[in-house]
Amino acid sequence: MSARGQAFGIDIGGSGVKGAAVDLATGELVHERIKIPTPHPSTPHAVAEAVAKLVAQAGWEGPVGVTLPSVVIDGVARSAANIDKSWIGTDARALFSVALGGRKVTVLNDADAAGLAEDHYGAAKDLTGQVILLTFGTGIGSAVMYHGVLMPNTELGHLEVDGCEAEHRAAASIKDRDGLTYPEWAAEVSKVLITLENLFWPNVFVVGGGISRDHEQWIPLLTNRTPVVAAHLKNTAGIVGAAMAVEAGIAP
Numbered sequence: 001m002s003a004r005g006q007a008f009g010i011d012i013g014g015s016g017v018k019g020a021a022v023d024l025a026t027g028e029l030v031h032e033r034i035k036i037p038t039p040h041p042s043t044p045h046a047v048a049e050a051v052a053k054l055v056a057q058a059g060w061e062g063p064v065g066v067t068l069p070s071v072v073i074d075g076v077a078r079s080a081a082n083i084d085k086s087w088i089g090t091d092a093r094a095l096f097s098v099a100l101g102g103r104k105v106t107v108l109n110d111a112d113a114a115g116l117a118e119d120h121y122g123a124a125k126d127l128t129g130q131v132i133l134l135t136f137g138t139g140i141g142s143a144v145m146y147h148g149v150l151m152p153n154t155e156l157g158h159l160e161v162d163g164c165e166a167e168h169r170a171a172a173s174i175k176d177r178d179g180l181t182y183p184e185w186a187a188e189v190s191k192v193l194i195t196l197e198n199l200f201w202p203n204v205f206v207v208g209g210g211i212s213r214d215h216e217q218w219i220p221l222l223t224n225r226t227p228v229v230a231a232h233l234k235n236t237a238g239i240v241g242a243a244m245a246v247e248a249g250i251a252p
């Protein structure tokens with residue numbers, strides 16, 4: 001299957017390889033998300049097999065967009081967070097394309113994909129100017145967009161804030177690891193947002209990741225000046241953004 005106005009997106013994370021066909025007119029999934037556990041070790045070869053299995057299971061024959069928790073330049077993974085370090089230097093686009101029978105594939109950073117999706121269909125849909133999306137999970141992912149155009153691979157989670165990397169201070173995993181309350185964790189997130197807004201001056205921050213489901217418990221506690229809104233697409237943002245990227249021919 002491969003239908004007009006649709007593309008297939010796959011989001012690769014530390015625990016699952018998730019994918020679905022996406023209706024590009026609405027940003028909605030065409031069918032229920034398919035999830036395959038991320039192989040361990042999550043080597044390029046093992047993950048490519050999981051990707052091929054997922055696409056075959058969906059019966060999809062068209063182009064495929066894929067996210068990685070990595071810096072991706074020209075289809076090549078240049079870093080690896082929460083996946084096997086052997087990804088570094090791997091031509092992920094060529095690898096997935098071969099695994100999928102030579103079809104068109106785009107590979108991009110996971111947060112960049114989520115940013116594209118939120119900017120086009122989600123929380124930042126009607127907003128203009130500069131939008132910074134941050135995903136709070138094991139680490140902190142970032143996407144910087146200006147009037148819908150993505151500046152890829154920003155890696156703001158690694159910015160040093162008060163002598164400590166932003167994601168080591170305010171990722172959702174730090175809240176869990178250190179048993180922080182929402183007020184305690186929100187104070188750390190605020191420090192990160194204040195540093196970012198003083199450098200980038202965005203019009204809005206969109207916050208995503210699993211913890212954004214509980215946004216009422218922490219967004220009101222933030223003390224930075226830029227408006228902060230919760231992501232809308234939740235766990236489909238990576239899939240939707242990957243599908244958008246392959247359709248648009250975005251190849252960071």
Ligand code: BGC
Nearest residue numbers: 069070071081111139140141
């Ligand atoms: C990585 C980013 C990734 C983010 C979320 C960070 O540790 O450096 O590339 O987008 O985690 O997965």
